[in-house]
Amino acid sequence: MHSKSPGTIFDGKTTMIQLIHVSKQYDQRSALSDVTLEIDKGEFVLLMGPSGAGKSTLLRLLIGAEQPDEGQIFVHQKNVTTLKPSEIPYLRRKVGTVFQDFRLLPKKSVFDNVALPLLVQGVSSADIRRKVTEALRAVGVEHKRDQFPAGLSTGEQQRVCIARAIVNGPVVLLADEPTGNLDPVLTTEIIELFKLINARGTTVVVATHDPLVMTQVNRRVLTLSQGRLLPEQRGLA
Amino acid sequence: MRTLSYLLRESWVNMRTNRMTTMVAILTTAFTLACVGIFLLLYVNLRAAAGWLQDDIKIMVYLDDRLASDSIAAVEQHLRGDRAVASLVFISKEQALGEFKAQFPSESHLLEGLGQNPLPASFVVALSPLSRSPDSVKRWAERVRQVAGVSKVDYNQDWIDALATVIRSIELVAIGIGVILSAAAVTIIANTIRLTLFSRRDEIAILRLIGATTSFIRIPYLVEGAVLGALGSTLSLVMLKFMYELFRQQMRATGRFAGLDNLMAFFPPSVCLALIAVGMGLGFAGSFVSIRRFGEGKA
Numbered sequence: 001m002h003s004k005s006p007g008t009i010f011d012g013k014t015t016m017i018q019l020i021h022v023s024k025q026y027d028q029r030s031a032l033s034d035v036t037l038e039i040d041k042g043e044f045v046l047l048m049g050p051s052g053a054g055k056s057t058l059l060r061l062l063i064g065a066e067q068p069d070e071g072q073i074f075v076h077q078k079n080v081t082t083l084k085p086s087e088i089p090y091l092r093r094k095v096g097t098v099f100q101d102f103r104l105l106p107k108k109s110v111f112d113n114v115a116l117p118l119l120v121q122g123v124s125s126a127d128i129r130r131k132v133t134e135a136l137r138a139v140g141v142e143h144k145r146d147q148f149p150a151g152l153s154t155g156e157q158q159r160v161c162i163a164r165a166i167v168n169g170p171v172v173l174l175a176d177e178p179t180g181n182l183d184p185v186l187t188t189e190i191i192e193l194f195k196l197i198n199a200r201g202t203t204v205v206v207a208t209h210d211p212l213v214m215t216q217v218n219r220r221v222l223t224l225s226q227g228r229l230l231p232e233q234r235g236l237a
Numbered sequence: 238m239r240t241l242s243y244l245l246r247e248s249w250v251n252m253r254t255n256r257m258t259t260m261v262a263i264l265t266t267a268f269t270l271a272c273v274g275i276f277l278l279l280y281v282n283l284r285a286a287a288g289w290l291q292d293d294i295k296i297m298v299y300l301d302d303r304l305a306s307d308s309i310a311a312v313e314q315h316l317r318g319d320r321a322v323a324s325l326v327f328i329s330k331e332q333a334l335g336e337f338k339a340q341f342p343s344e345s346h347l348l349e350g351l352g353q354n355p356l357p358a359s360f361v362v363a364l365s366p367l368s369r370s371p372d373s374v375k376r377w378a379e380r381v382r383q384v385a386g387v388s389k390v391d392y393n394q395d396w397i398d399a400l401a402t403v404i405r406s407i408e409l410v411a412i413g414i415g416v417i418l419s420a421a422a423v424t425i426i427a428n429t430i431r432l433t434l435f436s437r438r439d440e441i442a443i444l445r446l447i448g449a450t451t452s453f454i455r456i457p458y459l460v461e462g463a464v465l466g467a468l469g470s471t472l473s474l475v476m477l478k479f480m481y482e483l484f485r486q487q488m489r490a491t492g493r494f495a496g497l498d499n500l501m502a503f504f505p506p507s508v509c510l511a512l513i514a515v516g517m518g519l520g521f522a523g524s525f526v527s528i529r530r531f532g533e534g535k536a
Contacts, residue, residue, distance in 0.1 A: 063446070065446070085451075086450070086451070089445070089448045089449060089450045089451075090448065091448075092445075092447065092448035093447075093448035097447075103439070103442075103443050105440055105443065107250075116443075116444070116447055117447040117448060119240055120240075120447060120448055120450070120453050121448070122240045
């Protein structure tokens with residue numbers, strides 16, 4: 001494997017995510033063991049592996065929600081392992097996150113849920129209106145803007161979650177089991193949405209144990225097994 | 238602007254969501270601060286009373302009976318030259334006798350039996366405001382006692398000392414109770430905020446994941462604590478004012494302390510505002526304690 005310094009351009013590409021010999025343990029149980037990988041800017045990567053393989057741990061490490069026991073992690077040219085706690089929110093503003101359980105605020109409307117990442121950044125009201133409308137349109141739920149999460153279908157809730165993740169134009173989109181609660185038809189729709197977001201230049205990393213996702217994405221596949229990274233393969237077209 | 242309105246709205250939503258807890262917190266804070274307020278009010282009024290007594294203090298400088306008139310003039314000149322003296326009035330032996338007879342007509346025959354007027358001439362001295370503290374009065378009296386021709390210096394020191402001791406005791410009790418009950422108010426508000434934090438822990442986790450800074454997450458809870466404290470202290474002032482008026486009315490009705498009710502005073506507006514600010518500060522502190530305990534990594 002080529003070894004580039006983080007964030008440098010190599011062969012016309014820029015490294016967006018880099019893990020160097022990263023290990024993480026929970027109560028002496030190894031969640032990740034000596035993982036080294038690089039993801040370039042604009043890539044669409046599937047992170048596969050059974051439950052407990054370390055996929056979620058890896059995503060949590062990328063947003064600074066956990067610190068590795070060993071190794072270095074770079075995201076968008078920032079060394080996540082050396083960031084101060086006060087700097088982590090600014091990293092997360094560059095990284096959109098989509099969750100299996102959507103994590104929408106039940107007492108806020110679709111519009112207000114999607115507006116949250118902009119609010120925390122102090123974006124003006126006019127820009128919030130414009131960007132939220134664009135994000136909702138991009139995921140196809142613009143007509144649901146005034147509804148509350150409880151009134152939405154699971155597919156719609158996941159779309160709102162994706163809209164919230166992309167509303168501030170992140171450079172990376174991380175999705176942790178985004179289709180775990182969806183049927184095959186909705187899974188296909190959501191994966192198509194990720195492809196569309198990736199086509200606009202956002203680096204997308206989807207962690208999943210669902211083989212259906214792999215069959216729909218003819219992209220790079222990173223497989224974790226018991227915390228170790230297996231040799232790479234590609235998804236099936 | 239939108240962010241600010243969002244943060245304030247969140248504080249309001251927190252309070253509305255936990256309506257019952259909020260009400261209980263405001264009421265218990267109000268009762269707690271009212272207890273402190275009672276001592277404070279007592280302290281303020283007693284200090285004012287001590288001030289009036291101190292202002293009213295008259296020092297009697299008795300002169301030696303054998304003193305010639307030119308020596309009396311010398312003592313007067315000495316006293317008038319003293320910067321601590323605000324005013325003085327000379328009372329001759331004859332005037333003193335006349336006043337005694339006027340005040341105690343039934344006892345006047347006692348003096349007549351002595352043949353000559355036993356009452357000494359004196360100066361009634363009022364000290365300037367800066368020299369009216371008990372210590373200053375004491376020092377001044379000791380100094381004047383040494384002046385040639387002065388036989389005795391008398392003033393109601395016992396009274397003033399006793400009142401000063403009472404005020405100091407009330408001051409200490411007020412400080413002690415104030416500290417304990419303020420800590421109680423902080424704890425009450427801290428627990429209320431902890432409940433809010435617990436009920437909104439999922440929301441806090443989401444806010445952190447989407448890049449909210451620690452201060453963005455904390456502000457609504459700090460505002461909530463400050464508002465609870467301010468409302469609690471405002472309510473305590475209302476309760477105190479009500480109790481104060483009731484007490485004055487009772488005093489008037491019984492007629493036992495006629496006139497005293499007019500000397501009593503409630504906190505002036507500036508002190509009321511300061512007390513509300515103190516309540517706000519206690520609420521803020523309570524909220525801060527809760528947020529810290531809830532976890533740096535969570536809120």
